[in-house]
Amino acid sequence: MTFLSTAMAAITPVDAALEPQLRARLNAKAKPPGSLGRIEDLAVRIGLIQNRLDPRIARTDLYVFAGDHGLTQEGVSAYPASVTAAMVGLFLSGRSSVSAFAKASGVRVRVVDAGVDADLLSHPDLVAAKIRRGTRNAAREPALTADEVLKALSTGFDIAQAAAADGADVIALGEMGIGNTASAALLMHRLALAPLDDCVGQGAGHDAEGLARKRAGIARAAARSDASAPLAVLAEFGGCEIAMMAGAVLGAAAARRVALIDGFISTAAALAAVRLVPAARDYCVFAHGSAERGHPLMLQALGARPLLDLDLRLGEGTGAALAAPLLVAAAHLLTDVATLADVLAEPG
Template identity: 70%
Template structure:
């Protein structure tokens, strides 16, 4: 297994002043350590957009109805969402994973059918999932990534779609960070002051219903299926030594759950951006993460991960494509 000191010495010996590429050099080191070799490749990238619905929408946590989740899945599969446009720009493949969309989705070449159940239960009044459902979601997420790795994909990008999932992610952050609930609740898809009051009331009711703090039980109490399946995907990627480019607030909640379940999973995680969603900065801090970008994004879908992908590819190319200073000075180009 390659050592960090050896990778840093290799980078310092490139045709540039030592340290002159700043955090890109740190990123190159991380990629080499994940791959276990000094020439990591980040050529083939795949974004998995995990989709699921949330019973919490019944309590008014979102400005939009659950039906929007299914409509957006159809938009992804038609190639017309923001994530599709960014994926084309970044040279990434995009697949949608049905983790728990409330409606029936017709078969499509870019749809992975992995539904556990048609949406979670309303966490404000009862457990969102059973422990068996959480375990099944984790297992399916890991198996999906095993299949991705078998296709020689170099890097996994995480995205999500699910009306109400900022509410679920806020509850997960509240218990797993841990952090004050008020510091975890943000605008999500956008709310009037009255809508934010409903959201806070629903989440306070959900949090007051259970004192769960262990990761599996927290995911069971507060959902959601797309978050649990992303958590499993991260654990599968850690097992396969595949780098994972994490998107925004909801994906970071899945990352937090994965790290709480298996701390070594942190090694494969690259955090793409700091979301404008309240609580994301604190959650990144808890994970010891410094994101690559800060663009006031809060869409989700994996858009931030796609925008950061060229930086990750550049970091890998620093190791594989840049001449050593010794070769430059000796004319061996």
């Protein structure tokens, strides 16, 4: 438990006393007060996270955490588990959807092998951090041991800390893992106290028969354990990549960096992180509202309103890559826009 004690000590709520100064700075700009709506709110959030009136967003690093799930043995996914490793290869080749969006947004992408059920070749953009080769089948036994959960959390924490130390201002979180919408649904069910049926969606694209099979497999897992405490829930139902993302949220918060959260699965990881260390919520910015069924309720449980609403449900960090330029723009609003007094003082 030393890791969690360290994280709790390192993560403090943002200093709300700075907000009136940030608002006053925005209201003094050469524009009507409040006329830039939620971009102004985002600028304030960034200023609070960095604890400065002149925040900067010069670099966003996007980590795509990959892992496999034993729960796929229950038919919860429309695709075979081997797709996870294949997609990792696609990410590293630079030809995936998130690769294209990240290139357009000026975001650096790295892939983390948190628990892929395959031996992956080394690559400059691959972080080898495998906890195990896929989780156990959560419908039959705990997906992870307590030690594996803590190792995943601490590894994610260290990855985020290292990114911050290397100059990242934003640590964006994406994922890849066949079956991980099932795992995320179970986490949501227990940590957001939501009815199980409200947590289960189509995932990667089930038809009606596949969705019924997915619901049945998830129900078997839920019936096997009544875990409700965050660490226990992660052990019973979590994925290596989800637990590692939760640790990365904590690491970003401890470093006073923005944790930019992607969609349904990434939000489940953020939910776990916030249930472990509530102050971490202050450092989370939610990129988009996923079309996955449970996402609106999970965002509601976190008191979050996402930046974008584009009906995305791919994962990979695609929504985070698309939202990243909004953070840059919000920071520049505080630092680069003239004040109304400056404009009025100019001759002519």
